[in-house]
Amino acid sequence: MSLVAGPLRNPRPVIVGAIFAASGTAFLVTAQGYEGGSALQMGPGYFPSLVAVLLVLIGLVNIGSAFRASEREGLRHIAWRPLLVIAAAVLVFSVLVTAAGLIAAIAGLVVVSLFATGIPSLRETLLLIVVVEIICLSIFHFLLGLQVPLVVS
Amino acid sequence: MDALHSLALGFQVASSPLNLFYCLIGVSLGTLIGILPGVGPLLTIAMLIPLTFGMPPESSVIMLAGIYYGASYGGSTAAILVNLPGEPSSVVTCIDGHQMARQGRGGVALAIAAIGSFVAGSIGTALIVLCAPILQQWVINFSPADYASLIFMALIATATLVQGSVLNGIGMALLGVLIGLVGMDPMTGASRFTFGSLDLMEGIDFVVVAIGVFAVAEIVQTLDEKESRPGEVAATGSIWPSLADLKASCLPILRGTGIGALFGVLPGTGPTISSIAAYFFERRIARDPSRFGHGAIEGVAAAESANNAAAQTGFIPTMTMGIPGSATMAMLLGALMMNGVNPGPNMIAQRPELFWGLIASMWIGNLMLLILNLPLIGMWVKILRVPYRWLFPAILVFSALGLYSLNLRAFDLYLMLGFGVGGYLLARLRCEPVPFIIGIILGPMLEEHFRRAMVISQGDPSVFVTSWLSLLFLVLSVLIVLLMTPRKRLRAEAAAA
Numbered sequence: 001m002s003l004v005a006g007p008l009r010n011p012r013p014v015i016v017g018a019i020f021a022a023s024g025t026a027f028l029v030t031a032q033g034y035e036g037g038s039a040l041q042m043g044p045g046y047f048p049s050l051v052a053v054l055l056v057l058i059g060l061v062n063i064g065s066a067f068r069a070s071e072r073e074g075l076r077h078i079a080w081r082p083l084l085v086i087a088a089a090v091l092v093f094s095v096l097v098t099a100a101g102l103i104a105a106i107a108g109l110v111v112v113s114l115f116a117t118g119i120p121s122l123r124e125t126l127l128l129i130v131v132v133e134i135i136c137l138s139i140f141h142f143l144l145g146l147q148v149p150l151v152v153s
Numbered sequence: 154m155d156a157l158h159s160l161a162l163g164f165q166v167a168s169s170p171l172n173l174f175y176c177l178i179g180v181s182l183g184t185l186i187g188i189l190p191g192v193g194p195l196l197t198i199a200m201l202i203p204l205t206f207g208m209p210p211e212s213s214v215i216m217l218a219g220i221y222y223g224a225s226y227g228g229s230t231a232a233i234l235v236n237l238p239g240e241p242s243s244v245v246t247c248i249d250g251h252q253m254a255r256q257g258r259g260g261v262a263l264a265i266a267a268i269g270s271f272v273a274g275s276i277g278t279a280l281i282v283l284c285a286p287i288l289q290q291w292v293i294n295f296s297p298a299d300y301a302s303l304i305f306m307a308l309i310a311t312a313t314l315v316q317g318s319v320l321n322g323i324g325m326a327l328l329g330v331l332i333g334l335v336g337m338d339p340m341t342g343a344s345r346f347t348f349g350s351l352d353l354m355e356g357i358d359f360v361v362v363a364i365g366v367f368a369v370a371e372i373v374q375t376l377d378e379k380e381s382r383p384g385e386v387a388a389t390g391s392i393w394p395s396l397a398d399l400k401a402s403c404l405p406i407l408r409g410t411g412i413g414a415l416f417g418v419l420p421g422t423g424p425t426i427s428s429i430a431a432y433f434f435e436r437r438i439a440r441d442p443s444r445f446g447h448g449a450i451e452g453v454a455a456a457e458s459a460n461n462a463a464a465q466t467g468f469i470p471t472m473t474m475g476i477p478g479s480a481t482m483a484m485l486l487g488a489l490m491m492n493g494v495n496p497g498p499n500m501i502a503q504r505p506e507l508f509w510g511l512i513a514s515m516w517i518g519n520l521m522l523l524i525l526n527l528p529l530i531g532m533w534v535k536i537l538r539v540p541y542r543w544l545f546p547a548i549l550v551f552s553a554l555g556l557y558s559l560n561l562r563a564f565d566l567y568l569m570l571g572f573g574v575g576g577y578l579l580a581r582l583r584c585e586p587v588p589f590i591i592g593i594i595l596g597p598m599l600e601e602h603f604r605r606a607m608v609i610s611q612g613d614p615s616v617f618v619t620s621w622l623s624l625l626f627l628v629l630s631v632l633i634v635l636l637m638t639p640r641k642r643l644r645a646e647a648a649a650a
Contacts, residue, residue, distance in 0.1 A: 024331075031345070035343070043341065047600045048334050083577060089546075090566060094566040113545065116376050136554055144558070146558050
């Protein structure tokens with residue numbers, strides 16, 4: 001165990017602890033708006049408050065554990081490109097499915113998501129759109145009869 | 154014999170043409186995704202749950218369960234032929250299985266894996282038939298305090314035994330419990346944590362979270378990893394094991410089954426841990442341990458029977474007590490709840506066709522896998538060559554469309570995206586999603602029984618320690634945490650050093 005290891009060398013428990021403590025506090029504060037009741041006659045706020053307090057405690061212990069610095073593993077990197085591209089693809093889908101219909105929404109999702117790792121080739125994109133459209137439309141539209149228009153005019 | 158009578162009912166349910174069809178779809182799909190690295194049973198079940206909505210609950214659970222145990226068959230095929238574990242539960246199968254394949258004995262390895270899985274599956278089914286009614290009879294007499302403590306223990310055990318630190322696991326489980334409470338309070342009708350949103354009144358649909366963390370977050374994670382290209386596909390050779398092979402595998406299969414059956418019942422452990430444990434146990438007791446790693450058939454036999462046995466016995470706590478021991482079981486339970494089944498100790502009594510139909514279908518499914526898998530090896534190998542960048546857009550479309558089809562509202566998609574992004578970021582901080590998902594399922598159950606216990610005890614919390622069963626569960630929960638914390642810290646320190 002390293003003696004010089006300060007809190008900054010081990011930021012992970014601090015971040016995780018802060019997330020837990022913050023969400024616990026948010027739930028706790030919100031739950032105060034509900035009737036807490038007594039142990040005998042529990043209101044809707046009683047149990048959530050209890051769990052939220054526990055979560056805050058776990059968060060604080062987590063932050064405290066950072067100062068012991070027994071683990072020295074740093075933060076793992078975050079794959080921003082795939083994350084943002086995938087998020088954008090789902091957003092495109094949810095907008096298109098009401099605005100333009102099922103066919104456009106599926107195509108939109110496929111096209112956007114292919115940018116997650118690089119620039120896709122035109123041939124690959126078109127081929128994939130056709131295959132995914134055929135599979136998904138035959139299952140959701142023809143087999144299950146999903147009540148979403150194929151094309152919104 | 155009552156159990157035999159019930160089992161007959163089960164076979165009657167499971168062998169109806171419709172359920173046979175769903176079972177076949179489930180196991181084939183399971184094999185398929187088991188072979189594909191990066192696509193696991195959790196993701197597939199999350200993706201398919203919306204499709205099962207409106208199906209008879211027994212058909213839906215028969216199909217979803219088929220995906221689960223079918224995946225372990227598929228995982229072993231990929232492990233043996235191309236040295237890629239299609240599933241984490243097949244990691245140790247690679248070690249000796251692929252060596253066997255390189256020596257031209259791939260077919261024999263596949264056959265032994267299939268036979269071992271089938272034997273383990275059959276014994277697992279028999280164990281369920283024997284144990285489930287006894288366990289259910291025991292649990293049904295639990296007081297609300299006992300049951301609340303049991304749920305608490307299950308929650309703590311899964312949170313503690315998953316990867317990563319104990320604190321992170323417990324924190325994620327508590328967060329899941331809170332998310333599970335969103336919506337209308339079933340006892341008073343007050344709406345909680347909805348912020349006036351009507352969309353949140355009915356609570357956060359479990360499948361929204363599941364698709365978020367198991368499809369979206371998982372896809373981002375996999376895209377970030379280097380794609381492992383399948384190398385040379387080893388020749389299969391003859392699939393007929395010799396008499397000596399069978400003799401050598403016989404005891405390892407039985408020992409693997411025993412280890413797997415035990416780990417399957419415990420919360421937080423499952424097919425992966427049991428296959429690893431069975432493999433190393435086999436190596437330790439072998440007369441000549443140096444053979445392991447160079448194509449020892451015992452290694453394949455033990456590992457593959459262990460993971461299948463664990464996959465079967467994992468159903469025992471889920472179906473008899475309504476308490477899922479793993480994320481997959483939580484998903485199956487979630488699917489049942491969506492189809493109007495109340496989980497809990499009354500499930501077997503109230504829906505015998507559901508429980509026994511599932512059990513019988515697992516045996517039939519294992520038989521289908523045994524017959525189907527070996528002749529289709531050529532096809533499975535071709536599937537292995539489909540690159541992930543063609544798969545993930547299809548998975549994403551399927552998930553989004555399935556989710557949207559449930560309520561036809563974009564709100565579900567935004568919520569799913571929120572959980573996906575949040576789940577990914579938390580996973581990067583070494584907070585695993587599994588306790589979170591189990592918390593969502595168990596949270597409302599825990600609250601219900603906790604409140605009931607407190608009403609019965611007239612507000613006296615000592616009821617949780619005066620009942621000896623409840624006390625036992627609470628003591629066990631504390632013990633699990635105390636035992637695991639230092640052990641994990643040691644491991645983390647060893648890894649960092």
